Amino acid sequence: MNNELLEVKELTTSFRIEDDYYAAVDHVNLKVKKNEVLAIVGESGSGKSAFAFSLMGLHNKAKIEGQILYKGQDIANLPPSQMNKLRGKEIAMIFQDPLSALNPLMIIGEQIEEILTLHQPKLSSKEKKDKVIHLLDQVGIARPEQLYKQYPHELSGGMRQRVVIAIAIANKPELLIADEPTTALDVTIQLQILELIRELKHEINAGIILITHDLGVVAEMADRVAVMYAGEIVEIADIVTLMTNAKHPYTRSLLNSIPTITEEKSKLHVIQGIVPSLKNLPRQGCRFKARIPWISESAHEENPQMHEIAPGHFVRCTCYQHFHFPDQAEEE
Numbered sequence: 001m002n003n004e005l006l007e008v009k010e011l012t013t014s015f016r017i018e019d020d021y022y023a024a025v026d027h028v029n030l031k032v033k034k035n036e037v038l039a040i041v042g043e044s045g046s047g048k049s050a051f052a053f054s055l056m057g058l059h060n061k062a063k064i065e066g067q068i069l070y071k072g073q074d075i076a077n078l079p080p081s082q083m084n085k086l087r088g089k090e091i092a093m094i095f096q097d098p099l100s101a102l103n104p105l106m107i108i109g110e111q112i113e114e115i116l117t118l119h120q121p122k123l124s125s126k127e128k129k130d131k132v133i134h135l136l137d138q139v140g141i142a143r144p145e146q147l148y149k150q151y152p153h154e155l156s157g158g159m160r161q162r163v164v165i166a167i168a169i170a171n172k173p174e175l176l177i178a179d180e181p182t183t184a185l186d187v188t189i190q191l192q193i194l195e196l197i198r199e200l201k202h203e204i205n206a207g208i209i210l211i212t213h214d215l216g217v218v219a220e221m222a223d224r225v226a227v228m229y230a231g232e233i234v235e236i237a238d239i240v241t242l243m244t245n246a247k248h249p250y251t252r253s254l255l256n257s258i259p260t261i262t263e264e265k266s267k268l269h270v271i272q273g274i275v276p277s278l279k280n281l282p283r284q285g286c287r288f289k290a291r292i293p294w295i296s297e298s299a300h301e302e303n304p305q306m307h308e309i310a311p312g313h314f315v316r317c318t319c320y321q322h323f324h325f326p327d328q329a330e331e332e
């Protein structure tokens with residue numbers, strides 16, 4: 001197989017609420033290649049984390065349907081013993097909150113050694129320590145020997161996230177999933193961590209799935225972007241196309257809600273409403289319809305499909321052809 005690393009087919013992740021299952025990830029299809037950053041973007045509640053956790057096999061009680069083909073092998077619903085061998089080695093994740101991802105009672109060096117021991121049991125103590133020092137250096141920690149002996153609470157948020165990244169890349173994963181890796185950090189530190197992930201992309205030669213609600217982060221980091229709304233992918237395109245020629249009303253609304261210094265505040269288009277809760281989600285028709293009520297009913301497909309409108313550029317539903325912001329006339 002070429003350089004395709006991951007192919008997700010019709011992935012559906014459903015949670016049990018009272019007596020029924022409700023899909024938080026609904027028939028998602030996408031691919032990730034080696035050396036590629038695929039960003040998944042959407043508001044809170046759109047299903048991004050549920051998707052990431054499905055790839056990592058971290059859902060305890062959810063029902064997972066469809067296929068997660070990692071290097072051709074379906075890893076959806078893999079027995080825990082087999083998933084444990086992949087997780088932390090071939091597939092690794094950087095979590096949102098570095099403090100909760102680290103063990104408060106263990107020094108940093110031991111925490112990184114632990115993940116090395118798990119997947120490379122034959123390493124000697126000296127080899128392990130050398131690798132840890134090298135990893136800490138690789139993630140930009142100035143005095144790795146000193147940090148080796150420190151506890152998580154002794155570090156700043158940015159340092160902790162560097163350690164979490166060191167743990168994620170310790171076993172040279174081929175697929176790295178970063179779930180809002182900078183959300184919990186100060187703005188200046190966010191930039192440093194993004195820069196680090198960008199540098200590592202070349203060094204570790206991995207495919208990266210970057211989950212974020214922040215289109216600024218997407219613009220900086222992504223090669224391709226999948227926009228997620230209410231559990232579905234509504235648009236996929238390469239980064240340049242997405243930033244300059246987005247079509248789906250949701251993508252356009254997200255892009256329009258980014259303030260620019262040249263735009264007057266009164267002209268900002270802020271999307272009204274929120275992503276509906278799982279139980280209240282309309283499962284028939286266009287899921288974004290309720291948030292663009294000024295667009296006529298007939299613009300929407302009854303059963304919205306993904307349309308390939310240019311090579312590699314997919315848009316769900318036909319409503320994009322008739323979409324305009326409330327204060328503008330229809331474009332076509």
Ligand SMILES: Nc1ncnc2c1ncn2[C@@H]1O[C@H](COP(=O)(O)OP(=O)(O)OP(=O)(O)O)[C@@H](O)[C@H]1O
Nearest residue numbers: 015024042043044045046047048049050051277278
């Ligand atoms: N364990 C669970 N049980 C029931 N519902 C859940 C569970 N986990 C997530 N959900 C619901 O699934 C939907 C998608 O949640 P998810 O956390 O994946 O969204 P998200 O896009 O990652 O948002 P955020 O950026 O806030 O993390 C939400 O409606 C959420 O309430």
